[in-house]
Amino acid sequence: MTTPATVVDGLPTQSAVEVAAVVIVATGVVAVLAAVFRWYFRQQIPFGVALLVDATVVTLYLNTRVALGQAISGSTGPLEPLVVAFNLAAFAVAGALVVPGIRAGDRLGVLVLGATDTRELAADVGGFVQSVGRAIAVDLPEDIADIEGYDPVSGDVKSELAGKTLVFPRRLTVEQLRERVTARLKDDYDVGYVDVELDEDGTVSYLALGRRVAGIGPTLPPGTAAVAAHADPPYAASSGDLVQVWSVADSARERVATAEIRGVHGDAVTLAVDDADAQRVAGGDFRLATLPREPGADHQFAALLRGADETMTVVSVAAGSDLDGATVRDAAGVVVAVRSSGSVDSIPDRSRTLAAGDxxxxxxxxxxxxxxxxxxxxxxxxxxxxxP
Incomplete structure (x- = not known):
């Protein structure tokens, strides 16, 4: 069978042009891929990957060319020798230009895309962490401090974390990396609070840890105590319910105290009572009468604060300090109150001026x-x- 003219006609005169065209396209694709690879991964693209992409581009062109010619002519006969020679020449020349394409694209990624990325980092206050490689390696310092006002973590935890390297994916901002480090330490090492400072390259300049406060002691108001007693709490009784505590003696049934439920386990109830009533309630048998009451704002605030990363801190503004003469807006965190000259300004306006002694x-x-x-x-x- 004679191969149609649409496939073979003019092939000797067109082969050089077509080989050059497909090779240029394949080399250009490899160069672009090498530039993107250098920009994203900060290293040169592997030769095998570039060769595979190069061969794929040539194969796609050849398959399309042959299939289109056969579809137009309606021929399914064998390929002519000139067609085979064209295919082999295209693969050979394209393969030979893989290395130059890699070098050109890699150079482009260093000079153009790399410079653009650096400008973006400099322009963005929370820019991406300037790391090298496919991941960000964060080395924890050997000296780990304690957060003031919190229970210290155990020495075993500090020893395990001292000098440890944590690995995170690239393309994270400094703030995102700080959050990742904080979450990793909390989840994997049972740390309650983390205070970490990171440089732009991911170096930890300061690390302090604290253990989350356990128990109900920190949530008890002044002048109260928590005691355990035997009682018959309602089925739906829960922490925060206000109850009356009644004695169960047959001779004299009387109200002993008014308390707040802090915990229920079977018929054992933990009650928060006044200091004066603690001795009378502790360890006794009582009946409880639940009183209607909306949850107090103080208890809701304490419950939310115990489960949050934030905590309440109280500081005094010293004369000549950075906040002396500044506004509430300039203070870190959320300012909920300011005490000045004996008066308390709750939820102060952000434009309120702070003075020494506040x-x-x-x-x-x-x-x-x-x-x-x-x-x-x-x-x-x-x-x-x-x-220290």
């Missing part, structure tokens, strides 16, 4: 609490980051 109550994370303490300290006071 006491600031703020809900902040540990790292923000450290910055707030530094901003309210006297100029000659030591920096919070220098604490």
């Amino acid at each position: 006491t600031v109550y703020a809900v902040v994370r540990p790292d923000a609490a450290r910055r707030l303490e530094t901003a309210t300290a006297a100029p000659d006071a030591p920096d919070a980051t220098d604490a």
Whole structure:
């Protein structure tokens, strides 16, 4: 069978042009891929990957060319020798130009795309962490401090974390990386609070840890105590319910105290009562009468605060400090109250001016609490980051 003219006619004169065209396209694709690979992964593209892409481009062209010619002519006969020679020449020349394509694209990624990426990093305050390689390696310092105001973590945890390297994916901003480090330490090492400072390249400049406060002691108001007693709490009784405590003696049934339920386990109930009633209630048998009451704002706030990363901190503004004469807006965290000259300004306006002697109550994370303490300290006071 004679091969149709649409496939073979003019092939000797057109082969050189077609080979050059397909090779240029394949080499261009390899160069673009090498540039993108250098920009994203900060290393040269593997030769095998580039060769595979190069051969794929040539194969797609050849398959399309032959299939289109056969479809137009209606021929399914064998390929002519000139067609085979054209195919082999295209693969050979394209393969020979893989290395130059890799070098050109890699150079483009370094000079153009790399420079663009650096400008973006410099322009963005929370820019991407400037790391090298496919991942960000964060080395924890050997010296791990304790967060002031929190229970310290155990020495075993500190020893395990000292000098440890944590690996995270690339393309994270400094703030995202800080959140990843904090979450990793909390989830994997049972740490309650993390105060970490990171440089632009992911280096940990400061690390302090604290253990989450356990128990109900920190949530008890002044003048109260928590005691355990035997009682008959309602089925739906839960922490925060206000109850009357009645004695069960047949001779004299009387109300012993008014208390707040803090825990229920079977017929054992933990009650928060006044100090004066603690001795009378502890360990006795009582009946409880639940009183209607909306959950107090103080208890709701305490419950939310116990489960959050933030905590309440109280600082005094020293004369000459950074916040002396500044506004509430300049303080780190959320300022919930300011005490000045005996009066308390709750939820102060953000434009309120702070003065020396003011006491600031703020809900902040540990790292923000450290910055707030530094901003309210006297100029000659030591920096919070220098604490052992």
